[in-house]
Amino acid sequence: MSFKREILEVGYSVPRFDARAKVTGEEKYAIDHYPENLVWAGVKRGGIAHGLIKGIDASAAEALPGVLAVLTRKDVPGTNRQGIVHKDQPVLAGEKVRHRGDPVTLVLAENREILREALRLIHVDIEPLPAVFNPEEALKLEAPQVHEKGNILLRANVQSGRGGEALDECDVVVEETFEVPFQEHAFIETENGVAWQEPDGKIVMIVSSQAPFRDRFEIGHALGIDSGSIRVISPYLGGGFGGKDGATVQCLLALAAQHAGGRPVKMWWEREESFVAGYKRHGVRMAYKMGAMADGALNALHCRLYYDTGAYAHLGGEVMALGMEHAGGPYRIPNTLIEGWCVYTNNPISGAMRGFGVCQVSFAFERMMDLLAARLGMDPLELRIRNALRRGDKNCAGVVQVHSTGIVQCLETMRRHPLWLERESWKLAASSFKRRGVGIAAVFNAMGYGRGLPDSAIAKVELTQEGKFRVYSGVSDMGQGNASAFFQMAGEILCQDASRMELVQPDTERTHPSGSSSAGRTTYTYGNALIKACEALKEKLLHRAALLLMADEERGMALLPGEVHHLPSGRKVALEVLGRVFPESDRISISQFIMPVTQDKLDTGKEFALGFPHAFFSYAAHLAYVEVDELTGKVDVKDYLAVTEGGRVINPQCFEQQVHGGVAQGIGYALTEQVILERGEIMNPCFTNYILPTALDVPDITSLAVETVEHTGPFGMKGIGEVGFNAPLPAIAGAIEDATGIRLTQAPLSADRVLKFQGESDNAAER
Amino acid sequence: MKITFVLNGQEMQIDAPPDRKVVDLLREDLGLTGTKEGCGAGECGACTILVDGESRLSCLMLAVQLEGRRIKTIEGLSDAENGALHPVQEAFIEYGAVQCGFCTPGMVLSAVHLLEKNPHPTRDKIRQGLGGNLCRCTGYVKIVDAVEAAARKVERDIPKPVKDGAL
């Protein structure tokens, strides 16, 4: 590797160190591991949304040459239950299937062709049960019960002030219902891993996972094995976005490894299986009522939120809790009643996805702001600025904003920007059959786990015998570039250039538990631990160098690129020398950090065991230039501005990368992406019909950072991985309404919906 | 069956089932895991390779079709002797066009083919040229920046603070 010799300094766009190996194809993702003497494992899925398993005929599969084992529920030791918070998901379904992707039989075979054939030969006899496919149906008394304890995973209220009653005193009240579909993560590297069992019984797994440390516990609980006897290695992920948080292949793979006679087993969900079996974003229905006073002050919010969590819990309760915490937007609303139902159905499993419960309500609250602005005769940007949270305000959940709060600055930045100032002339320049509109959205997203669960990380740094600094990362890098951020932070403190730095990706045997790669937390929490570890190591090295250099005090020692100097005498010692003289235990530094939590004592949200409320939020204001074709209804985003506040910016290029990526996924969510479900069956389980944006569908995006200082953050930063996703849908919906007068309340804002509404309004206005 | 072709500049003779998918052959049989599979149906471009200089989807090619061809995978793009990167690869690094990196090999090869056909593409032409390569992480903007820069063969220097990164 030949890096330019420059010191890694925070605040600069240092190119990501992981880019080189990725650009040459050298980087090995989990999917790129093909150990010698491999066995392939695959799963037969029920294929029926709800039913009782009457029998499994695997005799033909077992007899097939090259099939090593066919396993069913009876072969699963332990509880046969996986899950992150609620363990309600079977590793192999025994009595019942609850969604079409429920796994019933696990097959081990010599190669993929034999595996495919064996799976084809297995017949599962399922007696169908009545099924339910939407939350409101599932809440009815007579609805089929997905789980024995009923269909409600979580029912909760978040209130502040006088709740919904305060709507009566408002000068203006607007009411609307919104609906958003299931969304697919669609990472390009699908769910996969390899695992083997060592002679002493230990299971070793290389897996595409956002939570390698927690995976051990999930596997241990599900299979009844000691989680300490499981080693999980998490290479760079080819995308995660929440879909690899929580066991996907892990428990099945560990089970397979136990039956492979010591041979390594590989499981890889190809794209169609990833659609059928993988986790999804919750589809949500939101009924909103919002009221304001004549001067524009928001006064009251009452909303009812129905989250479709599919067949199993995954993180459903936590997703809804976060959505409810954000349901009023980044605004002061003194009176709120937010009611939430998180409901089981026989749809695919909803779990974690970037924007985690918040992107859904963002559609609602931002469109409600536009509706209010129209009713009040106020400019929509001014209405937002007027009500936007400032430090010291209480948010809609009643939590005082103690920490950095930059939404006003984001909106004011937008207000000064040419894209906002020149919007009218741009709109007027629309050509034939095109209508142009501009829409805005103000959004926010909490960082970290919130109360009830320690958001913790443990960082280890080592001076190696070769005189390099090795960072042992505890958090997976799924593309967000946290590994590069750690590189940069460590380099900043230790005053080294990239050629002196190494980084080890998470490995439960070499690095330390640091929580999942999720919730916008990894750079903040691990970064804070890393700073402490680096500073402690630096202090130690200065002392040890003083010993070697016979300096009578540590003052005057300086850690510089490749060596330690004694400034008064000019003597130096190379890092390699320090690396060889001192034993390993004296060359490492381990430190930990837990993200602070809110200290407010709230009298609401009591139903949430964990994940409510949060102390830190990142903010953003987005603006979308949109062109609607009157003949086809097709919506194109022509230009886009994102202004984001995430404390201080560690690396402007990485910051922009996250913003661009969130906006692009948000454009997909806004315009074309939806998991099309018919009685629990995914009708578009492929990229031909699940429409992701291509390079021709995402415009140039202008990304500006508003810098505040987050005093508790490493170098003053906060995570911004999710907030950028939340704004495109409402901004584009607002732009479509601005362009055509059509108010779409159902996502995606597809061409056929636009054309249908346009037709209806044309008919209404017919000469 | 015996198949003879040139792979990354080297003569190869292999024995493979004629209907083996080229992406599987590259990854599993030859250990060249730089070429990725994202969908298996030609819809994502992660499996893009160059066949006689043209971009093709290796998930929709069968082994027998390799016969007599010059194949280039991502592993063959940088200089075999000194490891020097292709200007497109260098630009991807410099311009922040790599996040998770899984789409990157296919994206880079499509960009290489694009620039060979059209050495001075506009941003629109670059987007058209990359229309068959899906990326879920970057939003494409920095990829377009990188390809534009590679086309200009911008001199690479010490990274400077980015001007529009902060107010």
Added chain:
Amino acid sequence: MRNVLLPRSLSELWDHLRAGSGAAVYAGGTDLLVKMRGGLVIPSLLICLERIEELKGVSEDLGAIRIGAGTTHAELLAHPVIRAHLPVLASALGTLGSPPIRNMGTIGGNICTASPAGDTLPPLHVLNAEVELLTKSGVRRMSVKDFITGPGKTCLQEEEILSAVWIGKPEGHNVHHFEKVGQRNALACAIASFAALLRISAEGIVEKASMAWGSVAPTILTCPEAEKTLVGERISLKRLREAAAIVRNTVRPISDVRADADYRRNVSGNLLLRLMEVQTPDDCARLNQLPA
């Protein structure tokens, strides 16, 4: 494991192409291999045509253009003869799939797949294209219109391949228009598509109109009544709307995972209105910008 043959010449092909062999023939594989992955087609033998030079290339012969069926979409898109004389086809090719798909897929494959959404098909209709069908012992020709009989169905017989497409150079048309409606701007299956060849006089009167629609019926749809509505007049929104209403009554679209029938019906008529924008050859060139 199944055998895959790679004949280097037509004579080698005839040795292998036997009736009842369960063989499937492909060139680029962008349709067949995807269908095989989905289990929709399970051939016992595959024959790949990509090396047969006799099936490739574009030649001009007096007023006619002959396109080898094995010519890739990319080759056609870049070909000066196609760009100069058949811009409506070039336009469609520019919207087809993506660059690597265009490097692999062939015009012969697009026709034989006979999808109602096939991008080359509406242009081939308005160009009155003919297919050349070859067997070991003989050759026959028929119009593309007659060749495709239903979704995925053609008149191709056993031991026969599609060897070429013949297109008479359009006489004096000065408006060549193609539009494809998809859910995104690349890698899109046509939800509706529209090809038009018009001859407009110096005074702006429509003298000839030839139009075809894709994805709105089991096969490519033409609508002579709509064409008649436009001929003899200037292009106007009034006339286009009249024609559009006729088209909407003629189409037989289905609802599927991409779009519902109402949308397709609505759009099939609306696409006519776009002709307001292409009243001169310059307008045409600007609107139908061809990719590289």
